[in-house]
Every structure is written in C-alpha cells, then in structure tokens.
Amino acid sequence: MKISFSPEDEQFRAEVATWLKENLTGEFEQLRFRGGPGDEHMFPEERKKWEQHMAKAGWLCVGWPEEYGGRGLSINQQVIFNEEYARAGGPGHMGHIGEGLAGPTIIAFGTEEQKQRFLPGIANGTEYWCQGYSEPSAGSDLANVKTKAAMNESTGQWEISGQKVWTSLAHESDWCFVIARTEPGSKGHKGLSFLLVPMDQPGIEVRPIEQLTGTSEFNEVFFDNAVTDASNIVGKPGDGWKIALALLGFERGVSTLGQQMQFLNEMDEIIRIAKKNGAAEDPAIRQRIADAWMGLRIMRYNALRMLSGSQDGSSPADGSLQKEAMIYKLHWATWHANLGKLAMDVLGPESELLEEGPYELTRLQSMYLFTRSDTIYGGSNEIQRNIIAERALEMPKEPRQAK
C-alpha cells in the first residue's frame, strides 16, 4: 500500500497539465469549470467541439484500450488525468454516458461489428449517448420495465414501444441504450434485452421535464414503434438484466474521480465565500466546512481503494461489487446534498438572490437544488441501503411479491 506516484507518473502529470494549459484557451476558455452537475445544459455545442478537439490529441476515452480508439492508460495515469483535467477547469463531458457507460458495455459484451460501428464515434467525440433505463413505473424497481420490443421478421428490425423517463441529455444524443422487454408475458428481470437505438427517427419523441430548478436536463422519451436494426442488441435476447447490472458497475470507475474534482471546485468556491463574508469565523460553520472537506477527501480515498482493487478501474463484469463500491453512491450523494445546504448557509441572506429574473439561478443555487436529485437517481439512498444490507452484509432480502 503506497499513495505516492512514481517519477514516470509525475512526468505524465506534467504532460497532461501542459496540454490542458495550452489548449483550454481561446474559444474554449469560456468552458472552464462549466458543464458539471447542475450546469449540464450550458454550452452543449461548444463542449462537443471541445471534446472533438481533445479526441484529435488522444485525450478522450483515455482508459479505453488503444485498439478501440482509447489511450490505454494505466489506472494511475487515469487518476492523474482526471485530477489534472478538473484542476485545469476542464468542462463536464457531454459524452460521459458514451465514454463511461455505453462504450465499456460494448467493449465487454458487444460483437466485433458493434465495436467497429459504435466505439469510434464515442472515441472521436462525434456520437453522443443517453441512457434508457427508468420508466414511470420502473424507478427503484427497475425490473418492472414495461417498454416492449419485438422483432419484425419482415423488416429485420426491432420495434420498440413504451416510455422512458429521467433521460439526461436525450435531446443532445444520437443514440440511446434501452432496456426493453423482448419476451412477451415475462416478468421481473427475466425476458429483458439491451438494445441500441438511434434517436433521430419518427418513432421517438423527447419531451423535456421542467425540474424544480426551472431547467430541463432530464427528459421523457416516448417510443412509438421506434426501430433499430436486428444487429443492435448487446448480448442475446434475455441478457438485458445481466448487462444492465454490469453497466451500473462501470459507473463506479475512474470517472468518479473527475466528479470529485468538480466537487472540489465547489468546495473551493464555498471556502472563498466563507473567508470573504466572515462565515469562516463562525465556529459551527467551521465545523461543517471541515466536515465537508473530510468527506471529500474520504471519497477520494474510497475511490483509490476501489480502483486499486480491480484491474481495469471498474467492478467485476459479473455485476458483483466490492464493498467499497457498494457504499460509494450513498456516500457521495449524501455528502453532496449536505454541501448544497452548506453553500446556502455560508452565503446567508445572499443565498436567496437570483442571478437574474425570472428564475436564473446562480451556480451554487443550482448546485444546492440539484443535489436533491443526487440522493434519488441512479438508485436512491434507500435502495443503496438495501443493496449494502443485502449484498454486503448478507441480511435477509426484502420480500418480493409475485406480480
């Protein structure tokens, strides 16, 4: 166990920092520190352009194997890359769902043809992805998916009908991976399949959801006989649940470090404000700032443990998770929600004042409100606690009623 980096790794750190310093300039300057959680709707086109610029220099999908257009970085180098990227204020990735979820899933479970077809578009920043998991009646109970897909033998295409919800960036995406029921009459996690569906077609309608922030990062996506080619299924029909779970494991990979650096930027801002407006002299606020700082450091240590314990920075492909990974979501989501409140409390009366009317939030207000979704999406805190209790602590499972 050792936490210092080798001289070679430090050399690599300097290389990354230099490239970012020289390239995150000019037209890209305005993107610094933008596009993070709660700010995802800002500068979508400019950010895509930036990602294409990074891709040309080989800085997109840096953890992917080189044969699929990645850079094949070691875990240590990925850690360093993410740290330097966030330190430089690198904007949130528009393509993070493709890079972090769709791509790794296709690499792990896709056919050679699927890899050739889909991976280059993600790696060069020209094709963007969204995630079709949740439905109105399948939130925490994800296995209750009702969206149906059937093979039309005459056209050789899957036909998909149903509704997905909470699909972020759907309106900016070219492709969606969809969990759909392909076995009529099946229940629960059986009979589901993992389909890759093009977004630009008459059978798909995207409706933005107006959130309590007044903005609309999340969408409803309606599928009305939407189609995709027979070959666009990952794994076999019926493998959908297995693949869906494995994908959730990828969510806990190296990219979490990038998220943490975003959190660090938020903390920096809160500390700066506290020092300026005198909140830093309030003993209760001091305790809370220190506590938030500790939580952020521990989040990093948890991530380093998680990463050091696995070969490729993700969890095992069978969907099993290390203990460190099981607590990860509950920890960061709860921490971030507390940070949101802390930000408002540090601001004091100023926290009420909008950037401008009718409802344009400041960055911290937006963060504060947005953190209320952190403890819900991607498995609510309550579901996370069930997972920890049942899988890590092996306590009795919740009763599941036959439907």
Place this chain on the structure above:
Amino acid sequence: MEFAFTDEQEMIRESADSFLQDVSTSEAVRAAMATDQGFDSELWQRLCQEMYWQALHIPEEYGGLGLGYVELAILFEEMGRRLFCSPFFSTVAMGVNALLVAGNEEQKQQWLPQIAEGSLTATLGLASSQQNRDNRRWDASSVQATARKEGDGYVLSGSWHYVPDGHTAGLLILAAREEGSKGEAGIRLFAVSADSEGVQSHWTPTMDQTRKQAKVEIDNLFVSADCCLGGEGTSDWPALEQVLQLASVAIAAEQAGGARQVMELTINYTRERVQFGRTIASFQAIKHRAADMMLQVECAKSAVYYAACVADEVLKSLSSSEQVSEVKDELPEAAALAKAYCSDAFFHCAAESIQLHGGVGFTWEYDPHLYFKRAKSTETFLGDGGLHRERIARQLLDDSGQVKG
C-alpha cells in the same frame, strides 16, 4: 500509487486476526480489565517473543523488524477489533514514536533495543495542566509541568494526567516546559526511567476498563541533559506534535477496527433475535441502520489506510537521507481527519450496537458496553472530532487560502 494491501500485509492481518481471536476473547478481555495492571503479563511476553509486534516498526539497527506504518496500522485495527488489553498502544504508538521522532542516536540505542526485545514498555505523558480547558486541547497549552535548567541537567516538577499505562510502563517520556515559557516555546521531552527515585505513578480507575490510565507525579527530580530528547535550545513542540499525530493515526486504526467488530457482532445478533415471527435483521428499519454503519466503517478504514501511508512516508523521511515524496507533508491533515472521522464512526456504531441489541445491550453480560466505553475513551484521548475538525478548519480557512487537492 497502489492503494491496496500487498500479499505480505494481508498475511500480517491474517496472522494478527487468528492470534487475537484466540487470546483476546470476551472472557480474556474481562479478566484483564478487572486487574489494576490491565493486561496479562504472560500473554504480553508471548506476543513479544512469538509475534514480535512490539518491534514491528523499530528499525533493524535497533533490533526491530523495520516494517512500516501500514503494517502497524493493520495490527492496531485488529487489536481494536478485539479490544485487546495490553501496553502495546502506549509502548509503540507513544513511546517508540517519540523515540523515533525526537530521540538522538544515543537515546535510540539506549531504549529501542530493550523495547524490541520485550523487556521494556513505555508511554508518554502530555497533559500536566490543572486547568481543564487546556487539557481538552491536547496541544502545547496542556503542557504545564516545568523543567528548570540546573547545572548539567534539568529539575523536573509536575503531575501528568491521563497517561496510558503510566503505572506499569518502564520508560516514561514526559513533556515539560522551561520555566516562564508559553505556548509552543520552551517545550522539552524527557526520557525518564519509571523506577527513578522521586517518580510516583498511580493507577487512576477509568470508565473504559480495557485501557488503563495513570497519574505520574514528580517533585523536583534532577535529570541529566542526556535525558532530554533531541537537541537543547529549541522547542521540541514540533516533534511532540508529530508524535501525537502518529499516535492519532494508531488510535484511529483501533477505532476503525472496533467499529467494524461492533457492527459485525450487532448484525449477527439481529440475525438470531426473533420478534413478530421473523429475525429482526429482516426489518428494513434495522437493515438501513446496519448499512449506515457499514458506510462509516468503510470510510473509517479508507481514512486510516491513507493516513498510515502518509505516516509511513514521514517515518521514512526520519530514517533515510533519500528523497521522500512530499506526501509526508500531509500528516497533520491526514491524522486529524482520521482521528475525527474514526472517533465519530466508532461512537456511532457502538451506540447503535446497544440500541439494536435492545434490552440485553444494556447489560454487563453482553459486549456492546465494552465497545461503547472504548469508543468514548479513544474519542476523548488526543482530542475528539470537534477538536480535529477545528484543526482542519484552521488549515482551510485561516492560512494563505490555498486549498490543497
């Protein structure tokens, strides 16, 4: 960077686990805690002669094994799990660390080999103030015993409180200040043999009986200058502060282990206890509280392992002239963080343990109270979560404003 244990470190954990599971049962802990001495001498000698744990991080040139702080943290974690009653914490975390950080070559040669061979235990006395407000800070202000320069030495006077195993340790390392000095100036550390004439140590019974404390009193004892650790003339506070940080990492490791064990024994109990026709472990009200405990236990372990890695770099920088990573500069923060987090996590888990055990959790017969009391004593010792968070706040809010990250 490799934030996972090596095979050798895993082996150390396994052997510690199996040894302690055998010798530090609930019965053994209860037998040891009922004595004034606080530990089983025969067992301590077995540990010293068979396991060599007391020699673990003493460099080889002083008869030790020369291993690092991560290995040491593993031992503390396993001992914390089993509430192991021994002078290990006082001797190794306080005594050995003080000699390694503050001692000169002669002093290391004089004391470390004796500790390594198991013939000597040691401890450190810090708080000597009569004012409770100073003692709560666990910093230079709590050092009020005096060291008056006289001839070729010093005359020591004062009383040291809350000294772990102070009534049984053979070597007392005592903090005192030059007469008239204030704050961090003028602090000296003295290595004093406990059997020196004029040194009086009394056991002070404590609420947590698994960890003994003593009061050490000295009235005008002359000690020669070579008892003074390190050089003369400058304050030893920075060295003492570092010793306390290293000791905090050790306590935090014990706390992480204690939190883990008390969580496990609680969950095991809920799996057996049947009410309303089902095990109480099947109730979501219980499961969610267990999940919250596990989150804290895993975070506590992460905080400890990171701090142990930092401490490792610090110790390397003491013993070698090679260039060491700047990670060592993180010790003040990493130690404060680990001590604050693990103190709160252990207390939380121990308190939950009593609650989830229900009525039997309130009995002397069941073990939760042993953990609950150990949680409190280790939380208090060297400063609670609030104190260590304030130290972190000072670094974040009162310095140049540069946040490291």
